[in-house]
Amino acid sequence: MSPSTVTYEGSCLCGRIRIQITGLPVSAGYCHCKTCRTWHAAPVNAYATWPNEAVRITEGEELLENYQDRRSNRHWCRHCGSGMLNRLAKERTVVYAMVLADSGYVHEASCHIHCDEAVLDLQDGIPKYPGWPKSEPIDEPRRTGMRPTETT
Helix, strand or coil: CCHHHCEEEEECCCCCCEEEEECCCCEEEEECCHHHHHHHCCCCEEEEEEEHHHEEEEECHHHEEEEECCCCEEEEECCCCCEEEEEECCCEEEEEHHHHHHHCCCCCCCEEECHHHCCCCCCCCCCECCCCCCCCCECCCCCCCCCCCCCC
């Protein structure tokens, strides 16, 4: 099977919304920005990005709700609350990686982004950027602002 014909499928927690994605992601990584952390109620978000035309809602599109601000357009299931995707500017769609995990998608992150906002130390050897990957990478973290400074 060629990379362009790889297909992943996933659903929300209740299964009423189903998503299908064709092809490999354009990018994949971990986001540490406050917006993603708050949205996912987690210290970091595993994301993968595809061109809009590669992402299709195959069932339950009428159940999608969304919240849009200047940076994102996040969609979730109105029945179970599961986050599904984020339609970005520049014709890209971020799909939350774990939505696809049961269909064979393996999250192969190439970077961590917005590490200047991180609240969790992840020392995994993957490049870390204070903003987007076009910025200068930073060293592996030793601690974040989440931990109190040790006193001697």
